[in-house]
Amino acid sequence: MSSPGPLFIVGTGPMIGSHIPRLFATHTFTHIALFARSESTLSASRDFISAAAPSAKIHTYTADVIDTPGLTSALQTAVKEVGSPEVVVYNAARVSYGNFGEYSEADIVEDFKIPNLGLYTTAKVLLPGLQALAKEKPESHPSLFVTSSPIIYQPFAPVFSLSMAKAAQANLVKLLIEQTKDEVHVALVTIGGPVSEQEPVNNPKHIATKFWELWEQKKGSRDVELLVQ
Secondary structure (H helix, E strand, O other), X not given: OOOOOOEEEEOOOOXXXXXXXXXXXXXXXXXXXXXEOOHHHHHHHHHHHHHHOOOOEEEEEEOOOOOHHHHHHHHHHHHHHHOOXXXXXXXXXXXXXXXXXXXXXXXXXXXXXXXXXXXXHHHHHXXXXXXXXXXXXXXOOOEEEEEEOHHHOOOOOOEHHHHHHHHHHHHHHHHHHHHHOOOOEEEEEEEOOOXXXXXXOOOHHHHHHHHHHHHHOOOOOOOOEEEEO
């Protein structure tokens, strides 16, 4: 069995954004592309993955998801250098605490752009390649997975701005599912609470296994949302 195509992680970080590629790299994925705003974040994640999978090729790209030209360029460069991905994980978000009236309008716009504009740009650049892969290699599992939260169903007042932004993102994902359902596995991974190494369920190592579980699902029995529990 040949190795899957590359894994792209848009929104690399020290928690979920590092544990997902680490797990995939130890399970047959040989090429990983990481995207984050800072070189230090990318370097730490690369070292973390390489410690578990020294033979994996880890490629890093600095990009801010709300900088549309910059993100587009980084994604296109990665496709040229690493290859078109088989799996894309969108993991970018900002948690800013505040109730109604405590945010500036600029803060609300910023919180909206990160999960929505960034995902839109990512999908616009990478979905055509995922769709092409589905046609060229029927045995492949082209996938776009997005981290989410129960606030898409039940808004939480102390994260007023994020509640609005993630609800909008969930609708964007539903539209992508409808558009690509016969070709690409698009799904939400809904994490019901804060993530930390100490959490019995919401720890990054366990959460990463849910992404792998989604990727292994066969066509015809694919979930469009998976709850971490």
